[in-house]
Amino acid sequence: MTVYAVYNIKGGVGKTTSTVNLSYLSARQNDPTLIWDLDPQAGTSFYLGVKPKVKGGGRGLLENRHDLDVLLRMTGYPNLDLLPADLSYRHFDTLLSEQRKPLEGIKRVLKPLRKEYENIFLDCPPGLTLLSESIFEVADVLLVPLIPTTLSLRAYNRLVRFLSKQEHKKMLLLPFFNLVNLNKPIHKVVSQTVPSKHAIFCRHFIEESNLIEAMGVKRAPVTSFAKGTPDATRYEELWNEVQNRYKNHTKWLGKNS
Numbered sequence: 001m002t003v004y005a006v007y008n009i010k011g012g013v014g015k016t017t018s019t020v021n022l023s024y025l026s027a028r029q030n031d032p033t034l035i036w037d038l039d040p041q042a043g044t045s046f047y048l049g050v051k052p053k054v055k056g057g058g059r060g061l062l063e064n065r066h067d068l069d070v071l072l073r074m075t076g077y078p079n080l081d082l083l084p085a086d087l088s089y090r091h092f093d094t095l096l097s098e099q100r101k102p103l104e105g106i107k108r109v110l111k112p113l114r115k116e117y118e119n120i121f122l123d124c125p126p127g128l129t130l131l132s133e134s135i136f137e138v139a140d141v142l143l144v145p146l147i148p149t150t151l152s153l154r155a156y157n158r159l160v161r162f163l164s165k166q167e168h169k170k171m172l173l174l175p176f177f178n179l180v181n182l183n184k185p186i187h188k189v190v191s192q193t194v195p196s197k198h199a200i201f202c203r204h205f206i207e208e209s210n211l212i213e214a215m216g217v218k219r220a221p222v223t224s225f226a227k228g229t230p231d232a233t234r235y236e237e238l239w240n241e242v243q244n245r246y247k248n249h250t251k252w253l254g255k256n257s
């Protein structure tokens with residue numbers, strides 16, 4: 001099982017949109033895939049047409065009160081399930097802090113699912129909180145969508161500084177640009193020069209697009225309702241790059257462990 005956390009300190013950068021499209025592509029290649037919509041805003045649950053309600057809420061999950069199989073929802077897409085959002089997730093930090101080992105909380109919830117799913121995506125709320133730290137404990141890959149602006153890069157640098165002080169050596173950090181508007185000089189320069197100078201950045205990026213914005217009306221991944229369009233193809237290229245990077249990373253970890 002590989003856990004992909006789609007995360008950024010900043011809000012509105014495309015975490016939810018990316019989660020829905022990349023997880024759909026994972027499921028489409030026949031990998032049993034689960035998304036956990038960790039954000040009480042419930043964007044992923046909305047996009048996938050699932051009611052944002054979890055019996056027992058965040059506390060019930062952390063205390064293992066209900067069988068997870070009862071809480072998981074099918075999305076209507078083969079191989080793609082969802083653990084929905086719940087309004088109670090807004091208290092996740094408090095709930096985690098009441099646990100004996102707060103940082104292990106999210107990892108413990110996911111443990112029984114290890115055998116069932118090949119890939120698990122976490123749609124994370126913005127912020128740098130106890131919940132975020134608990135997510136860093138379980139994530140194999142931290143996918144960070146970024147808008148190519150200076151403020152966005154500053155926030156990313158703060159994240160890198162924070163992570164460098166922690167023990168997350170095995171986690172692969174993968175930033176990529178989203179909402180790129182190539183008509184804007186700053187977007188054009190940043191999205192092209194940063195990945196060529198800093199190998200950590202994904203080479204593929206997602207452009208700002210009306211089709212992607214229309215996901216809110218279609219309530220479906222653009223990779224599904226607009227398959228074959230340049231926007232869907234960009235997500236496919238990004239997903240291929242992400243998987244290759246992770247494959248190389250695990251090889252490297254194998255050699256250096």
Ligand SMILES: Nc1ncnc2c1ncn2[C@@H]1O[C@H](COP(=O)(O)OP(=O)(O)OP(=O)(O)O)[C@@H](O)[C@H]1O
Pocket residue numbers: 010011012013014015016017018039041043124125126178179180206207208209210212213214216
């Ligand atoms: N590539 C894109 N092109 C056009 N619109 C996009 C693109 N990516 C995201 N959006 C739009 O930007 C808005 C924010 O996207 P999204 O909800 O995915 O961000 P988020 O990081 O999950 O936000 P939050 O921090 O609030 O959870 C949404 O209206 C979405 O439709």
Ligand SMILES: [Mg+2]
Pocket residue numbers: 015016017039041043123124125
């Ligand atoms: Mg979101």
